[in-house]
Amino acid sequence: MPNGTLSQMSERTLRLYDTMTRQVKPLELVEPGHLRFYSCGPTVYSYAHIGNFRTFLTADLIIRTAQALGTRVTYVSNITDVGHLTQDDVADAGGEDKMARALQSKEGEQFNNVWELAEYYEDAFLEDWARLNLKEPQVRPRATQHMREQIVAAEQLIAQGNAYETPTGVYFNVESFPSYGKLSGNTQENLKKASREVVLDDNKRDQSDFALWKKDDKHLMQWYSPFGWGFPGWHLECSVMARMYLGETLDLHAGGEDLIFPHHECEIAQSEALTGKPFSNHWIHTRFLQVNGEKMSKSLGNYYTVRFLLEKGADPLAIRYALISGVYTKPLNFTDQSLSDAMGNIDRYRRSDAAVAAGLEAARPGDDAIGTLLEELYDQALDAMCNDLNTSVALAKALEGTRVILREAETLSLASAESGKVYLDRINDLLGIVRPERVLADLQTESAPKVDEARIGALIQERIDAKKAKNFALADQIRKDLEAEGIELRDTPEGTVWVLKSTL
Ligand code: AMP
Ligand code: ZN
Numbered sequence: 001m002p003n004g005t006l007s008q009m010s011e012r013t014l015r016l017y018d019t020m021t022r023q024v025k026p027l028e029l030v031e032p033g034h035l036r037f038y039s040c041g042p043t044v045y046s047y048a049h050i051g052n053f054r055t056f057l058t059a060d061l062i063i064r065t066a067q068a069l070g071t072r073v074t075y076v077s078n079i080t081d082v083g084h085l086t087q088d089d090v091a092d093a094g095g096e097d098k099m100a101r102a103l104q105s106k107e108g109e110q111f112n113n114v115w116e117l118a119e120y121y122e123d124a125f126l127e128d129w130a131r132l133n134l135k136e137p138q139v140r141p142r143a144t145q146h147m148r149e150q151i152v153a154a155e156q157l158i159a160q161g162n163a164y165e166t167p168t169g170v171y172f173n174v175e176s177f178p179s180y181g182k183l184s185g186n187t188q189e190n191l192k193k194a195s196r197e198v199v200l201d202d203n204k205r206d207q208s209d210f211a212l213w214k215k216d217d218k219h220l221m222q223w224y225s226p227f228g229w230g231f232p233g234w235h236l237e238c239s240v241m242a243r244m245y246l247g248e249t250l251d252l253h254a255g256g257e258d259l260i261f262p263h264h265e266c267e268i269a270q271s272e273a274l275t276g277k278p279f280s281n282h283w284i285h286t287r288f289l290q291v292n293g294e295k296m297s298k299s300l301g302n303y304y305t306v307r308f309l310l311e312k313g314a315d316p317l318a319i320r321y322a323l324i325s326g327v328y329t330k331p332l333n334f335t336d337q338s339l340s341d342a343m344g345n346i347d348r349y350r351r352s353d354a355a356v357a358a359g360l361e362a363a364r365p366g367d368d369a370i371g372t373l374l375e376e377l378y379d380q381a382l383d384a385m386c387n388d389l390n391t392s393v394a395l396a397k398a399l400e401g402t403r404v405i406l407r408e409a410e411t412l413s414l415a416s417a418e419s420g421k422v423y424l425d426r427i428n429d430l431l432g433i434v435r436p437e438r439v440l441a442d443l444q445t446e447s448a449p450k451v452d453e454a455r456i457g458a459l460i461q462e463r464i465d466a467k468k469a470k471n472f473a474l475a476d477q478i479r480k481d482l483e484a485e486g487i488e489l490r491d492t493p494e495g496t497v498w499v500l501k502s503t504l
Contacts, residue, residue: 014065014386016252017329019260019283020183024388027066027282029251035066035073038242038280039254040263041140043080044121045102049303050323050334051289051296053132055256057320058286058328058389060134060432062252065385068430076245077137079125081118081144082221083214083234097231100220106490114220118144128306130440131316132323133432139245143237144221150232150240151225153274154212162273163212166203170213170227175206177269183283184261210266212236235266239279243271253280257287286328293333301460301496304453309339317349318342321433324391345395348402349434353424355409359417366413370404374423377401382430391431398427456487460496463489 013026029035039059042048056077063073086095103114111117143150154170157163162176174180174188181187191208211233216222222229242250248271255264264283271279288295291302309319321342326332377397384393405412405420412420428434459478466474479489489496 012069012382012386014062014069015388016062016282016284017388019285025282027252029071030247030249030281033071035063035071035251036246037062037073037075037252037254038238038246038250039075039077039137040238040256040259041078041080042125043084043098044118044125045084045098046107046121046298047305047307048125048128049296049298049305050309050319051303052256053128053134053306053319054289054323054328054332055254055286056129056134057132057324058284059254061324061328061385061389061391062254062284063135064430064432065382065389068382068385068426074246075135075137076139076141076242078238078241079122079140079142080234080237081122081142083143083232083237085234097219097221103220124307127440130438131306131310131436132320133317133437141241141245143232143241146237146241146244147223147232149244150236151213151223153236153240153270154232155226157212157270157273160273164205165227166201167215168201168203169211169215169230169233171201171204171209172212172266172269172273173205174208174210174269177273179272180208180269181265183268184265186261186265210235210262212270233266235263236270238263239267239270239274242267242279243275248275248277248279250280252282252284254284254286257285260285284328287331289323290331290333296334302457304334314339315343315346317433317436318346321346321395324431324433325395327391328389345399346433348399348406349424349427351409352402352405352420353434355405355412356417356420356424358409359412360414360421362412362417363414364412366415368415368419369413370408370416371419371422373404374401374419377404378423378426378430381427385430394431395433398431398433401427456482460489464496 015024015026017024027035037059039056041056042052059075059077063075066073082097082099084098086098086101099114099118102108103111103117108117111120154163157172158165158170161173163170163172181190188206188208213225213227213230213232213236215228215230217229219229219231222231242253253264253267260283268279290296291304294300294302296303306316306319310316318339319342322334322338323332325338325342377400381394381397384390384397387393401423405423408416424434428437459482463475463478466472466478482489
């Protein structure tokens, strides 16, 4: 066992696919026994959808598996509340700030200012996070609270010759960082050929130079800096906050697959230019959650929020179960079927928990008839998690344990019930699917009508087509008809979304 590898006395090692080296490899820790982990958090301009949570759940499962191996974890996950622009894939960072744009949308009307909007969606996010049994990070830093550090970093990069100022902002000069592209394969050479590299500022030295600071004295959220009024580029916050709370070299950095480029590539360039050290020793990215084979995203309007599913009557643990039921390295299709299967499995855990509690209470004499088998099943589930978070095998093994318990439910001896309790506790620690870990008030669900999402999706599409064909009467009729059913269509900057009126 190499020194510093994340392993247990039993020689178990957590092995994960590393985006940088493109192979599954053991998670090596700079400080033995201590995992220092940064995962990019949400942009709080709207409710997070369950696709976002799929990515956060990957991070959660890493933490749980590491802890099961006896490792201490320091976990940092940020809140992006400024600087994430609508065209963040363009190096210049084009479009509008997502936060400012949300304030100007219809939903934004309920807020006095962008700070209030950020706070509202952050609170909603933290509540969903808790409902899904996600582990709390030790630090949840906000971009707006780390402005000084970001400005200092931009100044330092300029002083070192890695960045320069133009009339519109400060840009990182990718030519000054020869290994730019090592994570994504988007080297400068490749980028020059990429047609989507829209250059908004002619003063840039190279078209792929990306924004560290945007000058803008009209922006809703602006700070004074040596470069004048403005706000930081989205990538800078993570470089600065990761280093501040976790040191110059992280053990592991995570996010969804869309963050590989440009976000993480740019984080690497900034951080490594600043410190001269590797930014992270391991990179992990979760493939997208899909709906009907398409990426779940706000702009496509095909997303579900946690609260929407809860209002439809889903159990939060079942949402969690469905979201982790496929391995993170493959896209996962979210369907009604996967959710109702998960509901059935969560129910098995609930019944097992109740049977064990009754067995402890009854205190029947007799041998422990299930302990050895349950221990084997737990070990197999843990092995599967150590094998690049193979959740489908881990969940199947764990579920077998409920069969073992439920088979004996009526006659469990005290000794068997004790083994059952140990098993369920350990499975809950590892996978978070047995019982809620926080006490939260119930959402109001009683008045929620049942809805047919596929039909609503088709009607939204019909309305878009009608508008395109300038048939506004039909478009309006579709909206009115849905409204009569208690479903409100909202045209947001990210596309048309629908909400149940009873949930407003
Ligand atoms: P955002 O709030 O847009 O900054 O996204 C927060 C996290 O969710 C990022 O790590 C994204 O990569 C991730 N993400 C966005 N859409 C999906 C999806 N459909 N499936 C999985 N992860 C996603
Ligand atoms: Zn980030």
